[in-house]
Amino acid sequence: MHTAWTTKHKPRTVAEVVGNRVAIGTLKQWLQSWGMGVPKQHAAFLHGPPGVGKTVTVEALASDLAMELIEKNASDYRTKEKITQFAGLASQYRGFFGKERIILLDEMDGVYGNVDRGAIPAITKIIRDARCPIILIANDFWDKKFVSFRDKKKYLIIEFKKPPAGQVLKHLTKICVREGIAFEEEALKFIAQRSEGDVRSAVNDLQALTQGKKQLAYDDVSWLAYRDRKDVIFSVLRLVLYGKTCDTAKQAADLADVDLDMLFEWIYENAPYHFNVPSELKEAMEALAIADLYRARVRRTRHWKLLRYVIDFMTAGVAMARDKSKPSGWVPFRFPQRIRTLSASRPERILKAGIGKKIKGRMHLSVSSAQKDVLPYLKVIFEHNPLMAAGLTCWFNFSEEEVNYIAGGKRRAKEILKAID
Template sequence: AYDPRFSELRNYCLLIEFKKPPAGEVMKHLKRICEREGIQAEENALKFIAQRSEGDVRSAVNDLQALAQGKKRLTYEDVSWLGYRDRQETIFNVLRMIIYGRTCMGAKQAVDMADVDIDMLFEWIYENVPAHLTDPHDLARAMDALSMADVYRGRIRSTQDWSFTRYVIDYMTAGVAMARQNTKPGGWIPFKFPARIQMLSRSKAERAMQLKIGYKIKNKCHISANRASKEILPYLKIIFRNNTEMASGLTKWLDLDQDMIEYLSGNKKE
């Protein structure tokens, strides 16, 4: 509005400023959606999504839909591994250009729009191709292309020869786009976050929890936290799941918090 070219026009206009809603308002909107959809969402999870949206309500709703797809409970662990919101919005557009691309060049150019690296983009494509290519022959061609891309990814890791990257991009973009020959356009199909990345994230969170408990044991038993988490923690799990009285005593002795107790007793919800 303040472009010098529009200075004369601005004199005849009523300027109305539309401010971005604060994260708190976005969070309230997300909470209302979860209540209507019957989704139990942790406060921290919704707060994380709201803050990452940077005032873009539509983007926050898109994130919530993608993250909560098929779930009745959304935890902070489900969202904490994500990057900034603009990365997610961009990846959806990139996936459409690749999976529904009509030319090799158009599909390959989509990589330049991505705010994720090649390995992460590969995971996104690998996760979503089966849902969007319903014809078995199309799917087979796409997976063959992805397998070749993965072969070259392996060669890059083993040789550190990054010139193979162009082959990775060719197979995972143009190869997938040209695989679509018989699949008929259907209804709207949402894009899903890569399950393998989520699994690694949960595994990382579990290891972090084990190490936290290991430090509690270390302070009492004077052994390393790593050794405690590997050698003693498995027995703690057995105790917490079979002997509530002994578990109560150990909780006080080790000064365990609620998250640690839930983890050891097996009551921590995914």
């Protein structure tokens, strides 16, 4: 079974968390001070870039200090009602089993700003009355929705910084030792430096690069320097379209860190431009057609064993179609059109669907007619009449992001959101 190494090798005690010693020490002292009665600062606000160990520090500290940790995520405080549900927990220092308690509100960035009515005030109220330590975490402390937390008398504000590469290296080294992987130090240094202090992504890279291997050399990782996924795809395509043997072509599929459907699209899009002898192109396209048949069959029957044939035909099958010919001159690789249209508009489609659902809830229309018949009018209103737009925003309960989208820009959205406050 595969487990993510970020979970498997997650620090269990703060001694294992790399970097941010001062920040961690400050937090620890504050937590311990609760043993002598409720301190002035009822809450700590940890902030800093993603993947540097904010969440894991709190978890490890709770375990080190044998305290009970109650973790809440953004979805638990979308609304005031949900927040009041856990207000009671904060009113007692000891939990059910007599353990001292910490309440962690993680991923505060996900709390709505202006549009939300009452999430942040509800949280500050709980903190004011709290009898146990509350820890808040967000990436961007300076976001204006957090202004009420900027009071140093009431809140212990702690910044987490990116650990230096040497510290990240230490963590990666430990993981390799535990996993029994023989490594060249240069390889780990390279991964550590590339991560720029994001420990989570460094660990993920390490796992991806050592997949199924027990050693790691500098040459195994140096190509990452160009890790723009496209580059990987381009070398894969080169192997498939110009591979001299079946094996090299087949290996290409292992190399690609894209899924097979994606790889298929790339090969399908590019093959016609790289075979200039018609009979060879016919062979190549036939191989792709067979691969596609198997692909459909796998999807229908879930016989995963057939995937082997999909891979063989779309890689080796295409490579073997070439007799000797080579296109005259250099032919650039193209991005698959089908993926481009889908990926370009995906976030927008999700956003629009969300808006459609909210309109549906209020107006009892189908989502698609909400998008087709109502949204265009909303756009006109949001672009020209911020006051009316503000009213509608409340009525439909649109989020900030949704208002941005409908208003067609952050500046206009700001005006609308301001009108609500």
